[in-house]
Every structure is written in C-alpha cells, then in structure tokens.
Amino acid sequence: MDERGDAKHGDDQINLGKIIGKNHKYALTVNNETAEDASVRHKNEMAKDGLCAILFRSFRSGYHFYGLYLYLRYRNDR
Numbered sequence: 001m002d003e004r005g006d007a008k009h010g011d012d013q014i015n016l017g018k019i020i021g022k023n024h025k026y027a028l029t030v031n032n033e034t035a036e037d038a039s040v041r042h043k044n045e046m047a048k049d050g051l052c053a054i055l056f057r058s059f060r061s062g063y064h065f066y067g068l069y070l071y072l073r074y075r076n077d078r
Helices: 003-008 035-074
Strands: none
Touching: none
C-alpha cells in the first residue's frame, strides 16, 4: 500500500528517517504553558515539597519524643 493509502486509514506514525535523513538529530518538545505559568507552577510545587518535608520532620520528631517518654516512664529502675 502506498503512503497516501496509509494516511487515509489513520496511520499516525511519522517516519522521520524518510522525511529528513539519518544524519540529522532533532528534539521534539511540546510546551502548552507560558513562562509565567511555569514559574507559578514551580513555586507551588516547591511550597508543597517544603510543607511535606516540615510535616515529615515534625512527625519524626514527635515519634522520637514519644519513644523517649515511654522509655522514661516505663523503664525498669534497678
């Protein structure tokens, strides 16, 4: 079947080797946000990551203090 027949049947694959040649290197990027949107998204992600880190450290510190409390309360004084 020829190339026109493939296009009629919904073949969505593109063969860049046929179109461009084999000695060329290209990168395909898709960007659907503006630089301002990306900056805001990045700041929000950083704030979320910071909050998660603070909550994790708080939980870990509380866990250690609770263990220390149990140790001091129920230790066996000899």
